[in-house]
Amino acid sequence: MRGDGVSARQETGRVVVVTGAAGGVGAELVKRFLTNGDTVIATDLSPDAIDKLSADIGARDRLVTLAADITDEADVARLAEAVDGNGGLDVLVNGAGFFPIDTFENTTPDRWRQVIDINLTGYYLVTHALLPLMRGRGWGRIVNFGSASMYPGVPGQVHYVSAKAALVGFTRSLAREVGDDGITVNLVTPGLTLTGPIVENFPAELIESQRKGRALQRDQYPQDLVGPVFFLASPDAGFVSGQTLNVDGGMFMN
Numbered sequence: 411m412r413g414d415g416v417s418a419r420q421e422t423g424r425v426v427v428v429t430g431a432a433g434g435v436g437a438e439l440v441k442r443f444l445t446n447g448d449t450v451i452a453t454d455l456s457p458d459a460i461d462k463l464s465a466d467i468g469a470r471d472r473l474v475t476l477a478a479d480i481t482d483e484a485d486v487a488r489l490a491e492a493v494d495g496n497g498g499l500d501v502l503v504n505g506a507g508f509f510p511i512d513t514f515e516n517t518t519p520d521r522w523r524q525v526i527d528i529n530l531t532g533y534y535l536v537t538h539a540l541l542p543l544m545r546g547r548g549w550g551r552i553v554n555f556g557s558a559s560m561y562p563g564v565p566g567q568v569h570y571v572s573a574k575a576a577l578v579g580f581t582r583s584l585a586r587e588v589g590d591d592g593i594t595v596n597l598v599t600p601g602l603t604l605t606g607p608i609v610e611n612f613p614a615e616l617i618e619s620q621r622k623g624r625a626l627q628r629d630q631y632p633q634d635l636v637g638p639v640f641f642l643a644s645p646d647a648g649f650v651s652g653q654t655l656n657v658d659g660g661m662f663m664n
């Protein structure tokens with residue numbers, strides 16, 4: 411038997427929450443957990459996007475979709491109610507994100523707060539509201555989405571990189587508070603991944619330069635994140651906590 415007393419219950423049939431579920435990476439994660447036999451509560455900001463996700467995946471009795479803003483406490487409380495109705499929480503994937511490009515000098519206080527709210531405070535709000543549903547069961551997994559952009563720093567994204575880098579401290583400190591309950595907390599840092607906002611807003615030369623900088627010299631796709639996140643959410647990762655798993659094709663080797 412493993413040290414954390416793993417049971418079949420934790421391999422499949424779990425209750426999983428994914429935020430940012432209608433996004434490029436989030437949607438792939440939802441599909442993977444569903445295929446694994448888990449119940450997935452998939453939440454995202456836009457009702458249209460979450461409806462489209464539901465339609466794309468098709469009717470599944472184990473998929474619950476909910477439009478909610480992770481920066482809004484009332485929305486997050488609705489999310490907690492939806493989770494509670496499903497009998498506790500096994501896995502929380504904090505995947506929502508917003509990564510605009512603004513030079514530092516053009517970053518207004520409102521913009522700064524918006525980016526920090528979504529990429530950092532929203533992670534706190536969701537985790538704070540849902541943690542009681544994970545506590546006291548001897549097992550739990552929290553996976554946060556940071557960004558490999560914190561390694562080199564990125565011009566035009568001081569707000570975003572600041573928020574994502576702060577998730578290192580969030581992840582490590584929270585891991586120490588909840589470890590006694592068998593709950594692990596880890597951070598995944600993706601490299602530049604070809605999802606909608608990147609393809610639409612980022613210059614082709616930047617995407618090209620990322621390819622060249624990797625040990626594995628190809629574009630990064632949402633699917634590249636699925637295995638690492640799934641692993642951190644699994645019983646196999648039961649003795650891994652407070653860690654940062656960088657998934658960028660071997661660009662930054664820390």
Ligand SMILES: NC(=O)c1ccc[n+]([C@@H]2O[C@H](COP(=O)([O-])OP(=O)(O)OC[C@H]3O[C@@H](n4cnc5c(N)ncnc54)[C@H](O)[C@@H]3O)[C@@H](O)[C@H]2O)c1
Nearest residue numbers: 430432433434435455479480505506507555557602603605
């Ligand atoms: N794509 C990349 O290059 C890249 C690189 C590093 C890190 N990341 C991070 O990976 C995660 C997934 O990114 P993605 O590329 O799939 O982006 P995406 O834009 O496709 O998905 C992000 C999702 O988050 C949702 N969201 C934004 N604000 C929200 C809010 N206030 N409440 C609820 N949902 C909200 C969006 O609606 C969107 O569906 C994000 O945390 C992102 O910051 C992405």
